[in-house]
Amino acid sequence: MATLPNPLPRLATEPSGRSVGLRLPPGRLIDETRDGPHHEPLLWVADKPAAPGTWTALGAPAARAGLLPVLVETGGPQGAPDEWDLVPAHTSYPGDHDPEEVLADHWEADWADADGESAGVLAPFAADWPGTAPAKRLTVDPGTCAARAADELTADERQSVFPEPRLALVPARRSADIPAALGWSGPVNHDGDVARLCAVLRSWEDRFGIRVVALGFDALLLSVAAPPTDPAEAEAVAAEHFAFCPDNVMQGTGTLRAYAKELVGETTWFFWWD
Numbered sequence: 222m223a224t225l226p227n228p229l230p231r232l233a234t235e236p237s238g239r240s241v242g243l244r245l246p247p248g249r250l251i252d253e254t255r256d257g258p259h260h261e262p263l264l265w266v267a268d269k270p271a272a273p274g275t276w277t278a279l280g281a282p283a284a285r286a287g288l289l290p291v292l293v294e295t296g297g298p299q300g301a302p303d304e305w306d307l308v309p310a311h312t313s314y315p316g317d318h319d320p321e322e323v324l325a326d327h328w329e330a331d332w333a334d335a336d337g338e339s340a341g342v343l344a345p346f347a348a349d350w351p352g353t354a355p356a357k358r359l360t361v362d363p364g365t366c367a368a369r370a371a372d373e374l375t376a377d378e379r380q381s382v383f384p385e386p387r388l389a390l391v392p393a394r395r396s397a398d399i400p401a402a403l404g405w406s407g408p409v410n411h412d413g414d415v416a417r418l419c420a421v422l423r424s425w426e427d428r429f430g431i432r433v434v435a436l437g438f439d440a441l442l443l444s445v446a447a448p449p450t451d452p453a454e455a456e457a458v459a460a461e462h463f464a465f466c467p468d469n470v471m472q473g474t475g476t477l478r479a480y481a482k483e484l485v486g487e488t489t490w491f492f493w494w495d
Contacts, residue, residue, distance in 0.1 A: 227392040228287050229262035241286040245279070253303040254404060256310055263309060263403050264302060265390045266293060275388050276371035281364070288390035291399050292371055292435040292442075296385030299438035302403070309404030311414070315397065318420035325350035327412070328464040342470065343477045346460055354457035356428035357447035367396075367432035370444035370489050374435060382491070383435045383442070396432040397422035400441070407439040408494045411466065421465055429458075431490070443490040455481040466492040 228241045229250055238245035246269065250262035267275075271292055280290035295301040328350045332343070375386055393402040400407070401416040412418055422443075425431040430446025449455040459481035463470050469492060474480040484490075 225287050225392060225394055227261050229265055229390075229392060232265060233262070238286075241288075243279070243282055243286055251301075251303045253307070254310070255306040255308050255406075259307075259309055263307060263391070264293075266295070266301065267387045267389070269387065270295075270385050271371070271375045271388045273372040273376045275375065277368045279388060279390070280368065280371075283390045287392055289393045289396055289399060290371075291389050291391055291396075291433055292374060292383060292386040293389045294383040294385060294435070294437040294440075295387050297383075297438060301387075302389070302436075305438050306406050307404040308406050309402075312401050312404040313414055313416040315401050315416045315419035315423055318417045320421045320424035321353055323412075323417045323420055324353065324461055324464040327467075328460070331464065331467050342475070343460075343463065345456065346477070350464075351457070351460050353424070353461060354428070354449070354454060357430075357449070357454075359430045359447050361430070361446045363426075363430035363432050363444070363446040366430065366446040366488060367434055367444040370432075370434045370442070373489075374442065382440055382493075383437050386435060395423065395426065397426045399433045400436065403436075405436060407436070407441065408466070408492075411468075411494050418465060421461070425461075434489070439494050441492045443492075445488050445490055448487050449481075449484055450486060452481060452485065455484040458484055462490070462492075466494060468493055468495050 231240050246267055248265050248267040251264050252259040252262045293302050332348045391399050391402050393399045397419055401419040405415050431443045434444050435442035449458050459477050470477055470480050
């Protein structure tokens with residue numbers, strides 16, 4: 222996939238990051254993939270768990286150096302990202318995919334797989350893809366929203382979805398591309414090429430001001446600067462979420478309408494693939 226020049230190799234000889242304008246805490250570079258070591262590092266991960274303020278302290282300077290922040294779990298059963306079966310060599314480029322086509326393909330396939338059972342689950346929508354929700358006007362800075370979501374996650378000692386989250390830095394053009402830049406395989410049971418889902422994330426970035434805040438082995442957390450504010454808007458967004466990650470509905474609320482109610486005013490979106 223097309224990428225910007227990767228600053229991470231410079232950290233191998235100068236770990237503090239000063240050569241790229243950073244002052245990094247102790248950390249390590251990860252190049253391990255399912256197919257063996259990648260030809261260059263995929264991400265840098267801090268040695269210590271992140272705390273409130275970490276995202277703001279390192280995220281903005283890193284972005285100026287061509288690296289984008291994301292929290293990664295390191296304490297779950299699957300361990301840290303070097304144990305996640307990353308597949309960058311088999312990942313395409315998000316810009317090569319049309320997000321509407323990706324969502325329509327999944328919507329229609331999931332509907333067909335349900336053998337008509339989706340009629341009640343996905344009401345008020347039918348088997349035909351209903352189309353994407355309209356864009357929202359941004360009134361909150363997406364970067365500020367992302368920092369707040371990161372601080373809330375790292376401040377909650379009881380949260381178990383992203384165990385021991387640490388700050389990672391990824392060479393990516395935009396936040397929506399982070400999963401593809403890593404070759405993340407979390408949604409592999411739903412879509413074998415995460416770049417297709419990153420095309421949807423790009424669309425959400427443009428329409429709702431999302432940012433990728435955290436990744437686990439098979440979980441994703443987004444911040445949302447402009448969430449839906451009424452039930453009709455929320456149902457339209459919920460349809461996109463179902464096509465993106467049907468487990469949120471099928472193994473969560475049980476119906477799209479119930480799921481949509483949870484999206485009204487919600488400034489974080491969580492996805493998990495079985």
